[in-house]
Amino acid sequence: MATLFFDMDGTLINSEIGITRCVAHALMQMGLEVPSDTELRRWIGPSLRTSFAPLLHDDEKVEQAVLHYRDRFEMHGWAEHEVYAGITDAIEALHEAGHRLAVVTAKNEPHARKIAEHLPFGHRFVDIVGATIDGSRSHKPELIAEALHRLGADAAECWMIGDRRMDIEGALHHRMRHVGVLWGFGGAEELRDAGAECLVSRPDELPALLAA
Known part of the structure; x- marks a missing residue:
């Protein structure tokens, strides 16, 4: 077999709800505009750093965004599926x-x-x-x-x-x-x-x- x-x-x-809500949370924490639901769905699949990098253009800011995402995911996002x-x-x-x-x-x-x-x-x-x-x-x-x-x-x-x-x-x-x-x-x-x-x-x- x-x-x-x-x-x-x-x-x-x-897992659309959990991921997109956590991405939106991270973007808001970084002072960025939250894109449309259609755009947020594109974050499902690639690694977080791959998706945050084109928006933030800075490795340190990318890591901050990943931490914001994780904070919400560990509290709520993991179960939103x-x-x-x-x-x-x-x-x-x-x-x-x-x-x-x-x-x-x-x-x-x-x-x-x-x-x-x-x-x-x-x-x-x-x-x-x-x-x-x-x-x-x-x-x-x-x-x-x-x-x-x-x-x-x-x-x-x-x-x-x-x-x-x-x-x-x-x-x-x-x-x-x-x-x-x-x-x-x-x-x-x-x-x-x-x-x-x-x-x-x-x-x-x-x-x-x-x-x-």
Whole structure:
């Protein structure tokens, strides 16, 4: 059976409210105008530093913004999400089929672990691999490399499953098979432009696809 790496935001959970409210909080604390909801949704997926840097143009200010984001996230944002309909059954079916499951996310790892602990299927994941607090490991190729190392896995026997271009690009970097999911934040055009050849519209499509 395969080892399956799941992205978190936009793949397992709809975390739009938590993330966008925390970004808005950080921007207000930095004295910046809060953009539209459409613009804020684009922050879901990339690392925080990647998203704050073009606005702040200063490493120290970026770190301040990240701290403001974390302050609210640790109080409220981590719980402001919903599990996607059908994903629990899909995870259980994949586990029952014998696949090894893990999370690989650009969220910082302590936050990702806290969220996973409260998911109805969180115990099915053998590990939660996330970004380091200092940002030294935050991009998908690095995160996937860390997951492969921890699990002692061969990339040829793994799949990356996610909703954004970063998930596809990270998988391709490691010559890993991948699935783009359409219930998240990226959309078909973004995923195809990143190189995705396999897209699914619903979580219940995953078990049959990964059994093929």
